[in-house]
Amino acid sequence: MRESNWIWQFSQILNCEVEQLNEPISYFETNHIDKQLLVTGQYIYLNDHSYIIMDTTDEMVSSICLKHKQLTQSEAQLIRLLILPIDEQALVTNPTTNQFEQQIMKLGKWLDEKVETKQHNLAIPDELILGRQLYNEMIPVLLSADSQSAQSSTYQELDKLIKSFLSDEVIVIPLSLGEWLILAPITILKDDEFIDEDEQDSIELSIANLAYGLQELLANEWIWESHLAISYPVVPVKTIVSKVIALRETMLIGRKFHIGTNIHLQWDLQLERLLHMIPDQEREKYLEQSFKKTELFVESEMLNTLETFFNLDCNVSETAKKLYIHRNTLLYRLDKLKQETGLDVRLFRDAVLVKIILLLYKVTKTY
Amino acid sequence: MQMAGVRLEGIYKKYPGAEKASVTDVNLDIQDKEFLVLVGPSGCGKSTTLRMIAGLEEISEGKLYIGDRLVNDVAPKDRDIAMVFQSYALYPHMNVYQNMAFGLKLRKFKKADIDKRVREAAKILDIEHLLDRKPKALSGGQRQRVALGRAIVREPQVFLMDEPLSNLDAKLRGQMRAEISKLTKRLETTTIYVTHDQIEAMTMGDRIVVMKDGFIQQTASPEVLYNHPVNIFVAGFIGSPSMNFIDGSLAEVNGEVHFKAPGVDVVVPEGRASILRSKGYIGKEVVLGIRPEDLHEEPVFLEASPKTIVSANVDVAENLGHEMYLYLAGIGTGSVIARVDGRSTLRDGASVKLALDMNKAHLFDKETELNIFEN
Numbered sequence: 032m033r034e035s036n037w038i039w040q041f042s043q044i045l046n047c048e049v050e051q052l053n054e055p056i057s058y059f060e061t062n063h064i065d066k067q068l069l070v071t072g073q074y075i076y077l078n079d080h081s082y083i084i085m086d087t088t089d090e091m092v093s094s095i096c097l098k099h100k101q102l103t104q105s106e107a108q109l110i111r112l113l114i115l116p117i118d119e120q121a122l123v124t125n126p127t128t129n130q131f132e133q134q135i136m137k138l139g140k141w142l143d144e145k146v147e148t149k150q151h152n153l154a155i156p157d158e159l160i161l162g163r164q165l166y167n168e169m170i171p172v173l174l175s176a177d178s179q180s181a182q183s184s185t186y187q188e189l190d191k192l193i194k195s196f197l198s199d200e201v202i203v204i205p206l207s208l209g210e211w212l213i214l215a216p217i218t219i220l221k222d223d224e225f226i227d228e229d230e231q232d233s234i235e236l237s238i239a240n241l242a243y244g245l246q247e248l249l250a251n252e253w254i255w256e257s258h259l260a261i262s263y264p265v266v267p268v269k270t271i272v273s274k275v276i277a278l279r280e281t282m283l284i285g286r287k288f289h290i291g292t293n294i295h296l297q298w299d300l301q302l303e304r305l306l307h308m309i310p311d312q313e314r315e316k317y318l319e320q321s322f323k324k325t326e327l328f329v330e331s332e333m334l335n336t337l338e339t340f341f342n343l344d345c346n347v348s349e350t351a352k353k354l355y356i357h358r359n360t361l362l363y364r365l366d367k368l369k370q371e372t373g374l375d376v377r378l379f380r381d382a383v384l385v386k387i388i389l390l391l392y393k394v395t396k397t398y
Numbered sequence: 399m400q401m402a403g404v405r406l407e408g409i410y411k412k413y414p415g416a417e418k419a420s421v422t423d424v425n426l427d428i429q430d431k432e433f434l435v436l437v438g439p440s441g442c443g444k445s446t447t448l449r450m451i452a453g454l455e456e457i458s459e460g461k462l463y464i465g466d467r468l469v470n471d472v473a474p475k476d477r478d479i480a481m482v483f484q485s486y487a488l489y490p491h492m493n494v495y496q497n498m499a500f501g502l503k504l505r506k507f508k509k510a511d512i513d514k515r516v517r518e519a520a521k522i523l524d525i526e527h528l529l530d531r532k533p534k535a536l537s538g539g540q541r542q543r544v545a546l547g548r549a550i551v552r553e554p555q556v557f558l559m560d561e562p563l564s565n566l567d568a569k570l571r572g573q574m575r576a577e578i579s580k581l582t583k584r585l586e587t588t589t590i591y592v593t594h595d596q597i598e599a600m601t602m603g604d605r606i607v608v609m610k611d612g613f614i615q616q617t618a619s620p621e622v623l624y625n626h627p628v629n630i631f632v633a634g635f636i637g638s639p640s641m642n643f644i645d646g647s648l649a650e651v652n653g654e655v656h657f658k659a660p661g662v663d664v665v666v667p668e669g670r671a672s673i674l675r676s677k678g679y680i681g682k683e684v685v686l687g688i689r690p691e692d693l694h695e696e697p698v699f700l701e702a703s704p705k706t707i708v709s710a711n712v713d714v715a716e717n718l719g720h721e722m723y724l725y726l727a728g729i730g731t732g733s734v735i736a737r738v739d740g741r742s743t744l745r746d747g748a749s750v751k752l753a754l755d756m757n758k759a760h761l762f763d764k765e766t767e768l769n770i771f772e773n
Contacts, residue, residue, distance in 0.1 A: 060506070063505045063506050065506060076472075076476065079467075101467060101468065103470075103471035178453075178454060178455075178456075178474075179456060180453060180473040180474055180475075183473075184473075195503075195504060196489070196500070240490040241490075243487050243490060244487075244490050244491060246487070247487045247488065247489060248489065250481070250483060251480075251501065251548060251549075252475065252501055252504060253473075253474065253475040254452050254453055254475055254477075254481055255474070256454050355568065
């Protein structure tokens, strides 16, 4: 196809003016487009024009410019397919620009396969080890994002975002669609003060802070709704497969039992894990047969009261304070619960049962 | 700062496998610099609508414009919006300055530009003295301010706020409500705000969109919503205590239109009566809606409105100091609330005569629940 001919055809099909342009790199940089995004095949929407990057040198960027036109992701992909040679298309869809990234992609693919087939005890084969880092203790975080825009984001963009937030030593490994494993060196907890000064010994709190920070980063900077499952530090080279299997289970259990929560901490879900092992039918039967008036537990006021009461270790005064109610109001609510269900949550034995009922209700309600 | 309106044209959201759409045919034209509040009970579709504007949810049908740009297929991060969530979590390892600067750093802004924006936002939010502090050293209200600051420095076209105050205690919520209103007026940025709290909606919004079951019920200014609700749902949802509803019927007696219900026989003013006649409501069942402040016990009202007087018994009198709520029996079949002066001497069990302000009362069609005078 002659150049002038295809440009004309493009402009007819897309109903806009199309031009082949050579712009200095500075044009994009002054408009806050990162140099790293100026790679062959990249689609950029800037100042009401759409650009598909054809080639980039140290100073100039060659592109196809569609004036006053914004493309959908699929339109951009189709144009890419039409104008780029096959080998360059492969580069765009699998954008590994250096050897390290290629290794990461291979490791991700291997890991995903082994996790799917539940090969718990496999160590990473020598040819996939990414330098010495994987021999050190790292905090494993499983990141999952459901939205289409999250799933179509490039690996480089996410890798760059997380590294600039935490540290260049972080490793981001793509697993399945919309799922990534983030390995953060344990040193960032100390260096970046995730550790709470008042609770130096609480590794759980520091790791949870890391997860909250990551979730907030994605929500704020990219408007992503993400879920994160997080666990204690591991030496990835030996235990990475079993750790990802455990994190996927944590993610599944967390999302099932705690809808509306985005951070799933492995150590916080022990009871949920146990209940998850009980078949659905058995759970429902247990609820139906063992307790009377269980619907009282899920009235929003009672539910909120009980969850706060349990979160504050069954402390009546603290719970009343947190709920902004008088201590006697709280006692009245707890007495009412006792009267109607026979369960007094101030007693350890009954508190455990009510906690279990609340958890079971959450999952049986979703069926 | 670049600014823009937001336009929703025939927006639907239907989740795969769901029988009904969660959001149905939403059409809104939100003006540049406007503060629009989406309000309604839980499950009404307000958050889903906001999430579609943000790009967190895909739009099943319809068109969404930010400024003149169609953004249905634009990734959330490229929509030039800033979202303030319920959680107001901050980046725990960064101080307040770094929290606010991080997004700009990521977008490769120059250091001097970042510094200028952060300090300006800090000044507006009155958190200049906190810039070196870590989030854990801040109170709930201060954190909320920093979260707002992080959104402000980006100078987005639109702010989206999803119940940002719901995690705060009542006192702080009141304070932050006023501060957010003041802030958005000062920044002149288009803001879309979701809440289930009708007081927040009434006090903050230039316009309010009341939603129910995925449908917009009414879009109007707070004054219009309060005084001219289009249906029973809006009338009952806006206002606290809620509007009283009395089931009854209309009858023509000696050339006057009467509203009759158990314990109630009041005359409808002539201007309104002629509307009822022309619409064929005489002899039909209707619902009378009257706000608690439109029932008067003062002698001057009773003398001036002899044809709208009802008798009732006070079940409970709640004295709030500056005003008193009377929970009344004997007006229609249910309980009716009157808001009277705090100095009233009425107590539980008392008998009382009240005049209904029929110029402010509403009549609703029993079947369609639409306001007869507003439709």
